[in-house]
Amino acid sequence: MIHLIVQASKYLMIFLFLVYTFECFHVFKFEGEEEEQKHIYHVQRTLLFLFHFDAFLVLYITTKNFQLIGFYLMQVIIIAAIIGTYHLFYKHASELVLNNMCMLLTIGFVILTRISFEKAFRQFIFVCAGFVISLLIPMVLQNMTLFRKLTWVYVIIGIGALGVVAVAGQTSYGAKLSLSIGPLTIQPSEFVKIIFVMFIASMLYQRQDFHQVMVTSIFSAVFVLMLVASKDLGGALLYFFTYLVMVYVATRRFVYFGGGILAMIVASLLGYRLFDHVQARVQAWSNPLAVIDGAGYQVCQSLFAIGTGGWFGLGLGQGLPEKIPVVTKDFVFAAISEELGGVFALCLIMVCVSCFFMIMNVAMKLRDNYYRLTAVGLGTLYALQVFLTIGGVIKFIPSTGVTLPLVSYGGSSLLSTMIVFGIIQGLYIMQFDGRTQKKEQKRRRGRKE
Incomplete structure (x- = not known):
């Protein structure tokens, strides 16, 4: 019975994330139609919480660990607090950037809890700290x-x-x-x-x-x-x-x-x-099987995990992610691919692409050259970090030891990425306020004429 629940749930999680990813790009079709966009963002948040519930239900059923119930509720509270507080203080914040940040954090919570409860709990503490810091950043940008x-x-x-x-x-x-x-x-x-x-x-x-x-x-x-x-x-x-x-x-x-x-x-x-460690990584990339007992072991285990997972994964708790060295950091994408599948992993990439597009969209619309260059730089950092992480995991490029933003375990990486997203929100709000002021000026001119 448990096996059937695990298998059914993995398809539900894939479906929920597939629809969420589709909406990340579908929303651009309704640019300027505020009500339609609000509806899509609401649907995304519903899908996020359903995915989160489904994942933790499976984790609890397979482990019978009562701590997971409390930890799940704590995560629901912090994700809801992030969304609710942004809506309360920043009515013109980018909903897509906010939803994507919360979805990536949720995926990180799920896979880290699956691998190591202790690391997931520490990650939760860093998310709470990052939430407070990132919430203050738009306010600071507006006033300084x-x-x-x-x-x-x-x-x-x-x-x-x-x-x-x-x-x-x-x-x-x-x-x-x-x-x-x-x-x-x-x-x-x-x-x-x-x-x-x-x-x-x-x-x-x-x-x-x-x-x-x-x-x-x-x-x-x-x-x-x-x-x-x-x-x-x-x-x-x-x-x-x-x-x-x-x-x-x-x-x-x-x-x-x-x-x-x-x-x-x-x-x-x-x-x-x-550098010797660079030579080892290049060797592991070029022919990992030849050095599987040494430098190539991590890459080989990563490729085995991705291949074993196939398109639809083995299901949460059914893989062997602990066989991959440093799996919670550099190689978390391999663990996701093994248990949640290639379709889910591709959707994860597309959500990251959606974040990058949104950051560049903000950069293009900013008139202030300083802030425009800042947005371009932060967007490039984010996109390149995603590329280096996933590229190393799938053996497209040599491993560089870079983490997957908001998903991988690591306090410094998590906090810095939440700060980046906070800056982008601040710049998006500036851009929106600039458009509002222009409309108001035009309206005033019209009245005078």
Whole structure:
């Protein structure tokens, strides 16, 4: 009987998420039709809570762990609080960005609870903290205009934090990534990447001449080299590509972008020559079966899990995600694919694509060049992080040790991504308020005439 419930529930979860994903793109058909869009967003939230209930019902039935009931209710309260509080304080917030953030958090809760209750509970605590921080960000953006003036503050804080990690950071899988402060372990590069984007935006929003681009490039190179010194080459790639995109968007000169890509290729070859753990990852990517007893074990287990899950998955609790090293962080996508299936995993990718499209849509509509560049940089960071994570899991590219935003376990990654989504909400509200002011000005002119 339990087996039948598990199998039926997996198809229901896939169906619910499939409809949710469809609505992420269907909503754009009704741009300007507020009532239709509200209805779609309401449907999405209903699907979210139904998926969440179905998943935890299966987890409880298969484990008989009474703690899951209380933990489920706690999650329902925090997700409902995030949605309700945004509606209360920010009536013009982006509903799609809000719904997608909550759906990705919910998927993270489900898969982490399935793998490790303790890690899922710690993730819940970080979500509560991220909720408070991200809720304040739009208010801060609306009431403070000094961010564009803090160029050298960004440099000092960002390079200083990365420098401390390079000197005193804890080594994990060949790279210095984190610092321990009492019982807490933080990964500064997750937060510095936001500072990095704001630094580039503050440098290029007014002037884009050769001198300004060169000064920006020099200090950006220092950020990247600090990451290289820590052997965090995945982070270095994330920073460098974001820099290239922002410079190209600011200057519209392809020569900068093309030259940067060539430099990135040369740097990648040098990194391969200089760092043993990079060689191991490339070897694991090129032929994982040849080194399955060593560097290729993680990739092989990931591919086995994805292949075993097929299109519709084995069902929650029916796979072996614990066989994949670091499955809650870098390889959480493999665990999702194994138990919830390839269709669900593809929908997850499309929801992430929907987030990226929405961020870029906000960027294109912003008239303030500083905020526009900031949105472009944050959108690039988000999209590239998703690509690097999933690409490494499916063996499309070598693994870079990057987490899947809002889904993977990790306090620093989760908090930084919720901050990014908070900034995007703040910029979306600014854009909406700008349109409202224009309409009001036109209305006033019409009355005068």
